[in-house]
Amino acid sequence: MKKVGNQSYMLENxxxxxxxxxxxxxxxxGGPLHQFFDQCLEDEFWGEKSWESAESKIVxxxxxxxxxxxxxxxxxxxxxxxGDLLNQCIASSFxxxxxxxxxxxxxxxxxxxxxxxxxASSFIDGGFAxxxxxxxxxxxxxxxxxxxxxxxxxNQRPQSSQWTVTGSGSAILTKDGTGPFIxxxxxxxxxxxxIKDANNMGAAMAGAAEDTLIRHFKDTGRNPxxxxxxxxxxxxxxxxxxxxxxxxxxxYNIKSNYNDCGVLIFDKDKQDTHSGGSGCGCIATVxxxxxxxxxxxxxxxxVLLMAxxxxxxxxxxxxxxxxxxxxxxxxxxx
Amino acid sequence: MDWYMILxxxxxxxxxxxxxxxxxxxxxxxxxxxxxxxxTIGAILGGLGWYxxxxxxxxxxxxxxxxxxGNLLAKGAVSExxxxxxxxxxxxxxxxxxxxxxxxxxxxxxxSLISKPKIKKQ
Amino acid sequence: MKPxxxxxxxxxxxxxxxPNSPILKNCFNAFLVGGLICSIGQIIFEICKxxxxxxxxxxxxxxxxLVFCSAFLTSLNIFNKIGKFAGAGSLIPITGFANSIVSxxxxxxxxxxxxxxxxxxxxxxxxxxxxxxxxxxxxxxIYIIFNTQSLILV
Numbered sequence: 052m053k054k055v056g057n058q059s060y061m062l063e064n065x066x067x068x069x070x071x072x073x074x075x076x077x078x079x080x081g082g083p084l085h086q087f088f089d090q091c092l093e094d095e096f097w098g099e100k101s102w103e104s105a106e107s108k109i110v111x112x113x114x115x116x117x118x119x120x121x122x123x124x125x126x127x128x129x130x131x132x133x134g135d136l137l138n139q140c141i142a143s144s145f146x147x148x149x150x151x152x153x154x155x156x157x158x159x160x161x162x163x164x165x166x167x168x169x170x171a172s173s174f175i176d177g178g179f180a181x182x183x184x185x186x187x188x189x190x191x192x193x194x195x196x197x198x199x200x201x202x203x204x205x206n207q208r209p210q211s212s213q214w215t216v217t218g219s220g221s222a223i224l225t226k227d228g229t230g231p232f233i234x235x236x237x238x239x240x241x242x243x244x245x246i247k248d249a250n251n252m253g254a255a256m257a258g259a260a261e262d263t264l265i266r267h268f269k270d271t272g273r274n275p276x277x278x279x280x281x282x283x284x285x286x287x288x289x290x291x292x293x294x295x296x297x298x299x300x301x302x303y304n305i306k307s308n309y310n311d312c313g314v315l316i317f318d319k320d321k322q323d324t325h326s327g328g329s330g331c332g333c334i335a336t337v338x339x340x341x342x343x344x345x346x347x348x349x350x351x352x353x354v355l356l357m358a359x360x361x362x363x364x365x366x367x368x369x370x371x372x373x374x375x376x377x378x379x380x381x382x383x384x385x
Numbered sequence: 386m387d388w389y390m391i392l393x394x395x396x397x398x399x400x401x402x403x404x405x406x407x408x409x410x411x412x413x414x415x416x417x418x419x420x421x422x423x424x425t426i427g428a429i430l431g432g433l434g435w436y437x438x439x440x441x442x443x444x445x446x447x448x449x450x451x452x453x454x455g456n457l458l459a460k461g462a463v464s465e466x467x468x469x470x471x472x473x474x475x476x477x478x479x480x481x482x483x484x485x486x487x488x489x490x491x492x493x494x495x496x497s498l499i500s501k502p503k504i505k506k507q
Numbered sequence: 508m509k510p511x512x513x514x515x516x517x518x519x520x521x522x523x524x525x526p527n528s529p530i531l532k533n534c535f536n537a538f539l540v541g542g543l544i545c546s547i548g549q550i551i552f553e554i555c556k557x558x559x560x561x562x563x564x565x566x567x568x569x570x571x572x573l574v575f576c577s578a579f580l581t582s583l584n585i586f587n588k589i590g591k592f593a594g595a596g597s598l599i600p601i602t603g604f605a606n607s608i609v610s611x612x613x614x615x616x617x618x619x620x621x622x623x624x625x626x627x628x629x630x631x632x633x634x635x636x637x638x639x640x641x642x643x644x645x646x647x648x649i650y651i652i653f654n655t656q657s658l659i660l661v
Contacts, residue, residue, distance in 0.1 A: 078504070095504050101617035192504060201614035202502040203581050204631065205590015205597050205606050206416050207409070207533070210526045245514030246521060248413065254521040289525055296520075300508040386557075391549045398545025398600065399538035405595035406537040410528040416598055417631055420607070423599060424639040432646030445548030448566050449573065449600045450541070451635070457566075458639050462647035474647025478640055484567035485574055486636070489605045490628065492578035497612040497624045500582035 052176045056270025059237040066172040067228030068383065069182075071339035072117035074109050076217030078191065079328075079336065082317045087340035088218070089116060095192050095217060103137060103145075106190035109219045110135070110146030114186050117221035117339075121182075128152045129180035132167035134159065135188045135331055136215075137197060142188050152184060160360030161256075161285050162239070163187040164220060164335040165379045168356075171224045172233045172381070181226045188219035189330030198249070198365050211251040213287045213329035216316060220335025222343075231346040231354075235271060236381040239263035241362065243375040249368040253290020253313075253326055256359040259376030260286060261297040263357060267380050268303060275305045278382070279351040282342060284334035284358035285313035287327035312337035334358045346385065354383045390444050397439065397446030420451055427455025432463065457482045533594050540589065540596030548573055548600075570601050577602035581609040607631040 053061045073088045080091035092109075099105040110133065118125055131150060134157035135142035147154055159166035164187035171183035194215040195202055224233070244258035260283055268274060275281065275298075286294055291311040298305050312334045313327035338356060345351045357380040363372070405419050414422075427450075430436040436456040439447040447453050461481025465473030479486070511517045548569045555565035580586040586606050590597045597603055608628055615627035629636070 103617075192502070196614055200631065201610035202504065203584065203587050203606070203610035203613055205581075205587045205593075205603065205610075207528075207591055207594045210528055244517050246518065251521065251525060254525070258517070289521075293521065293524055296508045297511070300510045386550070386553050390553070391546045394549035395542035395546040398548075399542030399596070402537040402541025402593075402596045402599045403534045405599045406534045407530065409595055410530045410533055416595075416603075417607075417634055419595070420598070420603065420632075421634045421638045424635050425642050428639055428642035428646060432643075432649065443545075445552050445566075445569055446542075446545045449545045449548040449569065451599055451601065451604060454601060454604065454635075455639050455642065458643035459646040462643040463650050466647045466650050471648070471651060474644050474651065477647060478643030481563075482639075485570035485601055485604070488571040488574040489578070489608045489632070492575055492605065493609040493612040493628055494624065496578050496582035496609045497616050497620075500584070500613055501616070502610070502613045503584040 052173060057266060058240070059235060059267055059270035060173070061235045062172060062176045062233060064176050064226070065232035065234045066175045067225045068231050068233065068343065069123070069223040069225045069228050070117050070120035071220065071222045071343040072113050072120055073220045073336040073339035074113045074116070074218055075336050076191065078214070078322065079216060079218055079316060081322060084316055084337065084341050087344055088336060089340070095190070102190055102192040102196065103141060106135065106137065106142040106188055106193050107146035109190070110142055110186060110188045111149070113188070113219040113221045114147060114150065114184055117223050118184065121223040121225070123182050123223065123225070125151060128182045128184055130155055130171065130174060131184040131186070132157055132171050133184070133186040134163035134167065136160065136194055142190070142193070143186065146188070159358070159377060159379065160362050161329060161331050161333065162358040162360030162377050162379050163331045164338065165284070165356055165358035165381055168222060168224065168233065168381055169236045169238060169379050172236065175224060175226050183224045184221060185224060186219060186221040187331040187335040189215050189217070189332035191215045191217045194330060208325055209250045211248070211253070211289055211326050213252055213285065213313060213326045214317060214324040215330040216328045216332040216336060218332040218336040220332065220339030222339060230385050231343070231383050232385070233381050234384045236379070237263055237267040237270060239378040239380070241375045241377050243373055245373045247368070247371065247373050249363065249374065251289065252285070252329060252361045252374070253287040254293055255361050255374035256376035256378065257286055257290045257293040257297060260290070260294050260357060260359050260378040261301070263378040263380050264298060265301055265303060267355070275303055275308065278308060278353045278355045281305055281309040281355040282334070282337070282357065283311045283378070285327070285329040286311045286359055287313045287329065288319060289326045315341065346383065349385065352385045356381050356383060393443045394446035397443035398450055401450040401452060423451040424455040427452030428459040431456030431459035454482060454485065536592055537594050537596035540593035541599055544573065544597065544600040544602055573601050574605040577605035578609045581606050582613065604632055604635060
């Protein structure tokens with residue numbers, strides 16, 4: 052692994068993405084990407100008593116599905132990197148307690164999925180691991196309960212609010228294989244744009260996304276047209292527009308090949324999701340479902356995947372703190 | 386049935402809701418803060434004896450919105466003070482509003498026994 | 508677009524980018540539903556009056572019936588749909604207060620009946636009771652101070 056520029060890294064041995072799996076909830080089933088997901092649930096409880104345990108079950112089943120798709124025995128995995136949005140990451144740790152794979156819990160808010168792939172690929176490229184599992188999840192109901200209001204409360208959602216994706220995505224990263232490969236990555240810095248409105252996460256995270264994106268281009272000497280497609284995690288409709296503006300103000304035109312997973316996963320008009328999808332599960336399921344299949348079918352040959360996270364909790368927003376954002380980018384090439 | 390009174394209740398109650406809706410949409414006030422503001426303003430207006438005129442005019446148009454709940458608390462406190470002094474300031478408010486509060490707690494408990502939350506299908 | 512230099516400039520830019528709520532439609536819906544709830548209350552009140560129930564008891568009956576209806580609709584998972592349509596129209600009448608007690612009670616059932624339902628019931632409605640009751644006590648005390656002839660200290 053070689054450091055280029057200020058904060059980007061080129062992998063000497065590109066890391067193989069052997070398999071992915073995704074399970075989503077019923078709302079996502081009604082969205083435009085439904086045919087790409089491995090499994091769509093009929094209800095949010097999935098036979099469990101609470102949403103928290105339903106989310107754990109989604110993580111567990113997604114990881115098991117990804118492992119069995121890869122054809123690698125569970126005992127041959129060196130690490131599992133996973134995280135979610137619930138307090139102390141219980142969805143991942145409870146969901147994965149029976150896997151018998153060394154577990155490293157991660158928290159990067161909604162950037163967790165790319166964070167886990169970034170950490171796993173440096174472990175593999177550095178020779179510390181051969182096979183790793185990466186996973187992230189979120190659940191609309193458990194997120195509403197923890198961050199906002201009870202589901203049955205009769206309130207209106209602001210136009211800038213986003214809809215937390217119910218679902219989990221998992222990717223199996225290995226040392227050897229036929230691709231797609233993770234070839235480089237740019238871990239992000241914490242960027243605080245001073246936004247305090249917890250109902251406008253896209254605006255809070257867009258600054259961090261811009262910072263990482265431009266850092267990546269400068270460090271690697273690439274420009275936006277190097278990639279067939281650039282995806283951000285969950286900036287939503289508002290954040291996507293802001294990022295396009297911010298990037299163009301710095302001289303990078305990403306309008307033609309850039310999209311956001313939160314924009315893709317729901318149909319804004321039909322599903323009334325306002326600014327789009329959000330949550331760790333957003334980029335995790337869209338990558339594991341849609342983007343990975345596009346790579347396999349060679350629709351895309353070079354993809355920049357950049358997950359964005361809002362580093363806040365309900366206490367900090369009640370205390371009037373602004374919302375710091377973060378974005379991690381990895382480039383995936385065939 | 387006094388249809389004119391029902392119409393007045395509709396208009397006054399609706400108008401109080403419009404004010405709250407403008408506050409929600411135009412300011413960053415959360416619904417919880419608006420409820421608190423309404424109940425506090427209602428209690429102050431009730432204490433000053435002004436809210437009574439709105440109740441006389443619009444009936445349930447004034448008592449059903451949360452300002453009416455605040456008014457009821459303040460009115461209860463004042464009338465209990467008149468009959469039993471300082472203790473009345475503490476007992477009067479809840480006594481007057483006890484019907485609504487007790488009903489909300491009891492029905493809330495029953496609802497939690499029989500029903501589970503569901504996702505908004507929209 | 509010119510590069511953004513300060514947080515204030517960014518906030519102004521974001522406010523400009525964020526779509527506004529459809530305030531006219533929301534106000535119309537709020538007026539309609541809020542007015543409807545109040546006039547249903549008035550109808551109940553009129554029925555009580557014709558049966559010879561005194562005024563303050565009638566108002567209490569109105570509150571209790573509306574609270575029951577709100578709790579019932581919440582438990583049928585309908586109230587949040589009404590609330591989404593009506594906004595302040597269902598929030599401001601006592602139905603909103605009842606909903607704000609019933610919805611956390613249902614939500615936190617998974618944490619048990621004592622620390623879940625019992626304790627979390629007031630997470631949303633608690634402040635309303637705290638500020639409403641405290642204000643009423645202050646009103647009572649101020650009334651004593653300004654009407655000394657009515658002062659009958661126990």
